[in-house]
Amino acid sequence: MSAAGAGRSGRRGGVRTRWRTRGGALLRVLAVWLVSSCTLLVLAALLPDFRLRAAGGTGITDAAVTAALGAGAFGLLSALVWPLLVRALLLVPAFVLGLLVFFLNGSLLLLALDLTPDAGRAAPETAVIVAAAMSATSSATSAFLAVRDDEAYHRRLVRLAGRRARRAARGPDTPGTLFLQLDGVGHDLLREATGGDHPLMPTVARWRGGSHRLTPWRTDWSSQTGASQLGILHGSNEDLPAFRWYEKETGALVVSNRPTSAAELQRRAVERTGDRGLLAHDGASRGNLFSGGAEQVALVMSVAARRGRYNRSRAGYFAYFSDPANATRTAVSFVAEVVREIVQALRTRFRRELPRVKRGGLYPVIRAFATVVERDVVVAAVIGDMLAGRTAVYADLVAYDEVAHHSGPRHRDTHQVLRRLDRSLALIERAARHAPRPYRVVLLSDHGQSPGATFLEHYGLSLGDLVRAGCGLPVPRRAGRTPSGAEAREAARAALHRPEGAAGDGSPDPAGPSAAAAHPIVLASGNLGLVSFPEVPGRITREELDRRHPALLATLANHPGIGFLLVRSASHGAVVLGPAGAEHHLDTGRIVGADPLAAFGDGAADAVRRTDRFPHVADLMVNSAYDPRTGAVHAFEEQIGSHGGLGGAQSEAFLLWPAELTPPAPDGEPLTGAEQVHRVLRRWLREADGPQQPLEAEVDEMRHEAAEPGAFSSQRRTTQDKTR
Structure with missing residues (x-):
């Protein structure tokens, strides 16, 4: 065929495609209109406070015409007015906006009825129900009709992404990179969820079986999101000993997931490394504790405390809630998740399942926020980033971690969450096909979770009670409980513009900062406990300690729920104590009796030694016991799935990476610590731009870091300058 003929054929094909697209769009509009009209008719028949006709109207035809006009007016108002309402209300906390969706929709319906001749009237509370039902049915109809229509699906994604997608009609040929974090999903759990003939996560199973490779990595002693994300996104998690800790020089309680603490930790990391972070070049940070240097942020805790024009932490909400169907679906899903949690908690209680923790109070709402609102907004923001052609995106999906804390890492409740997360990943994968540039998806986790009854449930007293008893202080007859310190709690506070959690909200143990100055401060971070003596300057x-409290160390070391504790000796340096007088001198390697760290794996001594040199390490660092046969630990918080210390699956995270990238480390070489993961991710970002630093050089850095912990941090800026 000649070039001219080919051109005419192509133009005719393009015209036919455009007509098919427009015809399909018209049919979808008509179908949605018809369904909405029928929904109005059905609701008018069922609801006594809602009628479609004026008092003098008669006949089914009048009602049908009125329903069609009312449905059309409501659809037009939703398409035209709803985005303006959401933009005007963008300063309202997004959490509240999600709850207002029903009332805003109801107001639009009342206005639509006012604009429709002889449409009748509805009570305000009835209008809310009618509007929600119409939005739900129209959304379901539209989604059903667009399932196999790629062009319709593309238009929906463009509308979701807003103007950013239209500005990125063409993108670079070099691939962008999506770093998608499944919070709390350990390496072994991912293998189980993607194995077998009917995997829990079919999308991830397909990646693992074909385009991707799975690699484990071992976390630092502080196996929690704050330490891992700070190291991954900013290249340094120095001086971050736990999820929460007490700083003697200022008397401040630092909690990783609070906005002010997260902002300060990020500032310290940037100052230490001399680098803005992994996402500094055309990056986006979604749903994380830290920004990674990204200009585009949504639901990022380290910027949530800021106010003013430069705070875009809630910018992702508009991209999602500007679509009334999406907003309604999220609101309905939110309510359904609250009900689901209540039912699941009651079922666990009626079946007398053990271990279990209390799941009442605000927890159902917090869970729904993490598993529905945060998930939907983060996924929508990631899709918008892809359609805008951003170079690097790091997003955290926290749903599994939140549910596993209260239900257990391998409970049927968490299996449902994993299935829903897999569907979110499938949605992102489909959206990538419509992006202006190719994308590589790196799936990773920040830590795992270890199961087990809480320390309080198993032994009848808290770590704070045990410390007080060892110090000869009175112990309350009724032990207090330490609520979960999971990430979603402070995320919900930030979304509501509520003050940060104070002492007594679950951050400290009962013997916390509210106690007298002479009393020890005891904090919990999963199965890692921190004991500080504020009246003693510096590290005791x-x-x-033996002079002040002769029974304390023996009381802790010999308790069956304590695996080991770290203390600093004036004579021997860092010493790990265990039961029956066992000691491990970290500075010299001398071991007295049975090694207290033996059950915790080969890397335990290095992890503890690294933490010992942190300026803000607690006077005593206490790690709970670990049973290698069951993988169980005993959290010092109210969590039956926990992380934060050493022991079991909590320390085994994963990287699922595209096979075309260079391996994270040579075969047989372990990948240890969030800082090493940061260097791997930086290398993968550079690989999109051409020839790379040889892998051997990366390995030399890792080996040097293992031999001289902290050496890389002090030389990081020079190394990064050379490898950029």
């Missing part, structure tokens, strides 16, 4: 020594 073992010898001083």
Whole structure:
């Protein structure tokens, strides 16, 4: 065929495609209109406070015409007015906006009825129900009709992404990279969820079986999101000993997931490394504790405390809630998740399942926020980033971690969450086909979770009670409980513009900062406990502790729920204590009796030694017991799935990476610590631009870091300058 003929054929094909597209769009509009009209008729028949005709109207035809006019007016108002309402209300906390969806929809319906001749009237509370039902049915109809229509699906994604997608009609040929974090999903759990003939996560199973490779990585001693994300996104998690800790020089309680603490930790990391972070070049940070240097942020805790024009932490909400169907679906899903949690908690209680923790109060709402609102907004923001052609996106999906804390890492409740997360990943994968540039998807986790009854449930007293008893202080007859410190709690506070959690909200143990100055401060971070003596400047020594509280160290070390504790000796340096007088001198390697760290794996001594040199390490660092046969630990918080210390699956995270990238480390070489993961991710970002630093050089850096912990941090800026 000649070039001219080919051109005419192509033009005719293009015209036919455009007509098919427009015809399909018209048919979808008519179908949605018809369904909405029928919904109005049905609701008018069922609801006594809602009628479609004026008092003098008669006949089914009048009602049908009125329903069609009312449905059309409501659809037009939703398409034209709803985005303006959401933009005007963008300063309202997004959490509240999600709850207002029903009332805003109801107001639009009342206005639509006012604009429709002889449409009748509805009570305001009835209008809310009618509007929600119409939005739900029209959304379901539209989604059903667009399932096999790629062009319709593309238009929906463009509308979701807003103007950013239209500005990125063409993108670079170099691939962008999506880093999608499944919070709390350990390496072994992912293998189980993607194995077998009917995997829990079919999308991830397909990746793992074909385009991607799975690699484990071992976390630092502090196996929690704050330490892992700070290291991954900013290249340094130095001086971050736990999820929460007490700083003697200022008397401040630092909690990783609070906005002010997250902002300060990020500032310290940037100052230490001299680098803005992994996402500094055309990056986006979604749903994380830290920004990674990204200009585009949504639901990022380190910027949530800011106010003013430069705070875009809630910018992702508009991209999602500007679509009334999406907003309604999220609101309905939110309510359904609250009900689901209540039912699941009651079922667990009636079946007398053990271990279990209390799941009442605000927890159902917090869970729904994490598993529905945060998930939907983060996924929508990621899709918008892809359609805008951004170079690097890091997003955290926290749903599994939140549910596993209260239900257990392998409970049927968490299996449902994993299935829904897999569907979100499938949605992102489909959206990538419509992006202006190719994208590589790196799936990873920040830590795993270890199961087990809480320390309080198993032994009848808290870590704070045990410390007080060892110090000869009175112990309350009724032990207090330490609510979960999971990430979603402070995310919900930030979305509501509520003040940060104060002492007594679950951050400290009962013997916390509210106690008298002479009393020890005891904090919990999963199965890692921190004990500080605020009246002693600097870090107290073992010898001083023995003079002040002769029974304390023996009380802790010999308790069956304690695996080991770290203390600083004036004579021997860092010493790990275990039961029956066991000691491991970290500075010299000398071991007295049975090694207290033996059950915790080969890397335990290095992890503890690294933490010991942190300026803000607690006077005593206490790790709960670990049973290698069951993988169980005992959290010092109210969590039956926990992380934060050493022991079991909590320390085994994963990387699922595209096979075309260079391996994270050579075969047989372990990948240890969030800082090493940061260097791997930086290398993968550079690989999109051409020839790379040889893998051997990366390995040399890792080996040097393992031999001299902290050496890389002090030389990081020079190394990064050379490898950019």
